[in-house]
Amino acid sequence: MTRMISYEARDTWIHRLTGFTKLMFFIIWCIVSALTFDTRVLVTMVAISAVIFAMSRTEWKQISAVFKLLMLFMTLNLFFIFVFAPYQGCEIYGTRTDILHLFGDVYLTKEQLFYEFNVLLKYLNIAPAIFVFLVTTDPSEFAASLNKAGVPYTFAYSFAIALRYIPDVQDDFTRIRNAQEARGIEMSSKASLPARIKNVAAIIFPLLFSTMDRIDVVSNAMELRGFGKKNKRTWYSYRRPGKSDAAVMIFAVLFAVAALVLTYYDGSRFLF
Amino acid sequence: MDKKLCIREVVAMGIGTALFTVLTTVQVPLGFVPNTALQPRMAVLAFMSAVFGPIVGGVIGLLGHALGDALFYGSVWWSWVFPEAVVGVGIGLFARKYAIKEGGFVSTKTIVFFNVVQAVANAIAWIVVAPVLDILVYAEPANKVFAQGFFAWLGNVIIIGILGTILAVAYSKVAGQSRDLKKED
Numbered sequence: 001m002t003r004m005i006s007y008e009a010r011d012t013w014i015h016r017l018t019g020f021t022k023l024m025f026f027i028i029w030c031i032v033s034a035l036t037f038d039t040r041v042l043v044t045m046v047a048i049s050a051v052i053f054a055m056s057r058t059e060w061k062q063i064s065a066v067f068k069l070l071m072l073f074m075t076l077n078l079f080f081i082f083v084f085a086p087y088q089g090c091e092i093y094g095t096r097t098d099i100l101h102l103f104g105d106v107y108l109t110k111e112q113l114f115y116e117f118n119v120l121l122k123y124l125n126i127a128p129a130i131f132v133f134l135v136t137t138d139p140s141e142f143a144a145s146l147n148k149a150g151v152p153y154t155f156a157y158s159f160a161i162a163l164r165y166i167p168d169v170q171d172d173f174t175r176i177r178n179a180q181e182a183r184g185i186e187m188s189s190k191a192s193l194p195a196r197i198k199n200v201a202a203i204i205f206p207l208l209f210s211t212m213d214r215i216d217v218v219s220n221a222m223e224l225r226g227f228g229k230k231n232k233r234t235w236y237s238y239r240r241p242g243k244s245d246a247a248v249m250i251f252a253v254l255f256a257v258a259a260l261v262l263t264y265y266d267g268s269r270f271l272f
Numbered sequence: 273m274d275k276k277l278c279i280r281e282v283v284a285m286g287i288g289t290a291l292f293t294v295l296t297t298v299q300v301p302l303g304f305v306p307n308t309a310l311q312p313r314m315a316v317l318a319f320m321s322a323v324f325g326p327i328v329g330g331v332i333g334l335l336g337h338a339l340g341d342a343l344f345y346g347s348v349w350w351s352w353v354f355p356e357a358v359v360g361v362g363i364g365l366f367a368r369k370y371a372i373k374e375g376g377f378v379s380t381k382t383i384v385f386f387n388v389v390q391a392v393a394n395a396i397a398w399i400v401v402a403p404v405l406d407i408l409v410y411a412e413p414a415n416k417v418f419a420q421g422f423f424a425w426l427g428n429v430i431i432i433g434i435l436g437t438i439l440a441v442a443y444s445k446v447a448g449q450s451r452d453l454k455k456e457d
Contacts, residue, residue: 161286
């Protein structure tokens with residue numbers, strides 16, 4: 001189970017940004033990517049993501065396994081779009097140019113290829129942003145900066161707890177699964193469906209119940225230390241936002257406005 | 273519960289999200305429908321929502337799905353993240369009625385009620401919200417996203433109906449037991 005992306009401490013300007021700045025950039029990025037279908041904007045976004053990715057000095061091996069999986073999913077998705085609606089592109093762009101006769105009355109059209117290319121770009125420009133965000137953001141610093149940005153600290157803290165306990169729960173899970181497999185439980189598709197559900201239950205049961213115990217233990221410990229008594233708290237790993245934070249925020253907002261104007265000024269998000 | 277979240281809920285949100293995220297990769301292939309799998313993590317989400325209520329359920333769904341997507345698949349499908357929160361909130365709204373921690377989740381009536389609620393919450397999430405978001409964001413073909421949505425709904429209703437119900441009944445039996453000493457005969 002090592003193919004999960006995780007934070008790695010380095011010293012680049014992206015690592016030094018506060019978690020809140022990076023989150024804001026990421027959210028703006030996602031919104032722009034969701035709204036636009038303008039190929040120029042999408043290509044620019046992919047290029048900027050690639051530059052940011054290079055600047056974060058993320059190593060390929062940190063993300064390669066996940067990236068391959070993402071590629072597989074994208075290929076499947078594009079394939080199914082074609083299977084379900086081979087003329088979706090023609091409907092969107094209002095024209096039809098056949099390139100290739102496949103079979104029956106199914107033709108490969110230029111518009112369909114162009115539409116699916118845009119969908120691919122929409123996925124591609126988010127991926128590097130996510131990789132960089134996850135690899136360069138320290139969870140405790142992130143919780144601190146969320147709280148300083150106005151998120152109630154109970155929520156910020158539960159987010160910190162989530163990130164803190166993912167490896168622990170993962171360990172529990174691996175241990176329980178190994179134990180159950182050693183007892184001869186079949187997890188693959190060789191077993192019948194009811195049997196498979198039963199076998200998964202054999203792992204989920206102990207895992208869920210130990211998690212409920214863990215919730216009790218942790219919340220008792222926090223209660224004993226007076227968590228939640230005051231309206232404010234201080235954070236050990238808090239970092240003051242600097243000039244580069246401001247610069248990134250301004251860039252993100254300007255970019256979003258420019259991209260959306262470029263996308264919508266002709267009245268449709270698809271045409272240019 | 274007052275306006276501020278109590279400590280148990282803060283912790284449940286955090287650790288629940290961690291559990292949901294870890295279970296992202298655990299899938300039971302359906303077999304007869306290609307490329308679809310039952311997600312046991314949905315049973316965990318239903319259980320957590322039913323025990324801790326709508327806020328915890330919604331946060332676990334939203335955050336857990338987004339984190340799981342990001343950590344394991346390197347992308348976040350927002351159009352499928354928000355429906356997850358809808359399921360958590362929907363099931364959580366009736367948390368008091370199930371009374372899982374008080375040992376009330378043993379009668380047939382409660383179990384049927386829980387399953388009706390989860391089927392409806394899942395229907396709103398996967399047959400309405402998810403396909404509509406897919407169409408708005410990715411302009412994907414309507415028949416594809418509604419077909420996907422339908423199978424997601426079916427899969428989730430099955431896994432929550434079986435695994436979620438068993439988990440809730442088992443926990444209710446353990447948690448609701450009287451811890452008082454009994455007089456020996």
